[in-house]
Amino acid sequence: MLLELARSRRVLFVGGKGGVGKTTVAAATALAMANEGRRVLLVSTDPAHNLGHLWGCEVGARVRRLAPNLDGLELDPEQTARAHLDEVGAALRRLMPEHLAGEVDKHMALSRDTPGMHEAALLERIAELVGGLDGGLDGGPDRDEGQGGHDLLVFDTAPSGHTARLMALPEMMSAWVDGMLHRQARSRHFGELLRGLGRDDSVGAQVLGKHPSGSAGEDAGDSRDDRIRGLLNRRRHRFEHLREVVGDRARTAFVIVLTAERLPVLETIELEAQLRRSKVAVGGLVVNKRSPTDAGDFLAGRARLEQAYIDELRAALPGLPLLQLPLLAGEPVGREALEAFAAGLA
Numbered sequence: 001m002l003l004e005l006a007r008s009r010r011v012l013f014v015g016g017k018g019g020v021g022k023t024t025v026a027a028a029t030a031l032a033m034a035n036e037g038r039r040v041l042l043v044s045t046d047p048a049h050n051l052g053h054l055w056g057c058e059v060g061a062r063v064r065r066l067a068p069n070l071d072g073l074e075l076d077p078e079q080t081a082r083a084h085l086d087e088v089g090a091a092l093r094r095l096m097p098e099h100l101a102g103e104v105d106k107h108m109a110l111s112r113d114t115p116g117m118h119e120a121a122l123l124e125r126i127a128e129l130v131g132g133l134d135g136g137l138d139g140g141p142d143r144d145e146g147q148g149g150h151d152l153l154v155f156d157t158a159p160s161g162h163t164a165r166l167m168a169l170p171e172m173m174s175a176w177v178d179g180m181l182h183r184q185a186r187s188r189h190f191g192e193l194l195r196g197l198g199r200d201d202s203v204g205a206q207v208l209g210k211h212p213s214g215s216a217g218e219d220a221g222d223s224r225d226d227r228i229r230g231l232l233n234r235r236r237h238r239f240e241h242l243r244e245v246v247g248d249r250a251r252t253a254f255v256i257v258l259t260a261e262r263l264p265v266l267e268t269i270e271l272e273a274q275l276r277r278s279k280v281a282v283g284g285l286v287v288n289k290r291s292p293t294d295a296g297d298f299l300a301g302r303a304r305l306e307q308a309y310i311d312e313l314r315a316a317l318p319g320l321p322l323l324q325l326p327l328l329a330g331e332p333v334g335r336e337a338l339e340a341f342a343a344g345l346a
């Protein structure tokens, strides 16, 4: 079910509660697709990364080859947010009159710790990567900015709550940009508008982002307004593109991994509802670490308990494809083990 899902998609998100097997399932799927000839980028958005552990090598903020056709990347939210804010600060300083530079710095310093900043910075990177996907995606607005060369992105995401919030963001960011453009139409200059940004307007700082065109020192007034309008439009385009791709079930699938226990089942039901509200379709459920029925009474008892939870899950989310994977005696670590693991994902 999972490989079938991945074969026809361009973007795959793997989410679920902590410790259920998200990284393992994401890595095995990515490897299987790479072995089939897709050019795959496996991206971890989890602050506590473990791609490196799985592949026996350091994976970091730079794309690194893990296997033929398969690259890996770990997005560090802390570092991504810092880099993002530095760029936003530089953009704002260039766009604002010089005497407001101090205000901009204060605004950026406060933004650093606002809720949602890490997610926004991560989203920025995700939008870049999705925009940079190769071919078939009819060229996003940021084609030249992603890593390029990949035709499938597999995101190994952080535990549920974090990811659900992340998925709700593109909508919020687009709405903010729209509001800003709308207000500008009624205001004389963007400069005046930006000066009025509340200190707690972290979305504002997040949305303004980076890459304004034009050089520093250009005059206030119309030309600056044009540049700000260009910047906002560009960012609106980027988030709209992300929303379009992520919301398109033909191109994107979200897979929830869980174990057949009470809390993971409840979290799965909740996550599916949150994703639905964000217009992200769940493509399937993977119930990992199923206990064997033929390895003694103890495990057979657990297997029965698990079955009851699976029945509950099916009743709550009818119609969703559900794949079950056995609990293994050893840990699926390394390429060979992941290939064997992937055999069960068909």
Ligand SMILES: Nc1ncnc2c1ncn2[C@@H]1O[C@H](COP(=O)(O)OP(=O)(O)OP(=O)(O)O)[C@@H](O)[C@H]1O
Residues within 6 Å of the ligand: 017, 018, 019, 020, 021, 022, 023, 024, 025, 046, 050, 158, 159, 288, 289, 290, 325, 326, 327, 328, 329, 330, 331, 332, 333
């Ligand atoms: N089917 C399985 N049988 C046995 N061990 C498994 C199985 N699937 C995963 N594991 C092991 O369970 C542990 C957790 O798996 P994994 O790291 O993939 O989970 P995760 O959901 O990514 O966790 P986190 O939320 O911490 O990122 C790992 O040690 C992994 O090797």
Ligand SMILES: [Mg+2]
Residues within 6 Å of the ligand: 022, 023, 024, 046, 050, 156
């Ligand atoms: Mg993980």
